[in-house]
Amino acid sequence: MLSVVKVKGMSMAPRLVDGDYVFVSRFHRRLKVGHLVVVNHATYQSIIKRVQKINANGSLWLTGENDSSVQPEEMGWVPRARVLGKVIFCVCAIPKK
Template sequence: MMFSVIKVRGNSMAPCLYDGDFVFIIHRYLNLNVGQLVVVNHALYGLIIKRILHIHDNGNYWLEGENEESIQPNKMGWIPPSLVVGKVIYCICAHRSHTR
């Protein structure tokens, strides 16, 4: 499957995404860039949606949420590309819709 729809749980990405919103992700992409939203299958936290803050020379990603409710980046650690489930390409939000 190339695309998936995932329901947002929690408000760690507010004001960008809120609990109950839906995001469309693409599983096959050419590259990821700083600032893009990704879905990651983290060993401790399960499926999480975060923003790419830095990309290491070795290709690993440093991620962050949008507010203080989010898991701190140092607790997530560097994320290898193999844990990235997909890139967020669209959001269906309560009372609004927009692309990322």
């Protein structure tokens, strides 16, 4: 299943900015370090972050792209079951320089 998510906020700038749209696939074979994912976090609700680490049980350590993002220590390890999908494509609202 494919879904479209609108980016809200600047925590993933410069890669993704407020107003961009991302296409998200629920059908991904394997997540790897560096992939962008949309997760339903228990505290922060639906967020887009980059996979920084994956532990032995499949939980993810996620990070933003800049200092305005929620820090990984605040989010903690995110269970794989919370992943809504992997970002596979971005439509930018403002052309990047």
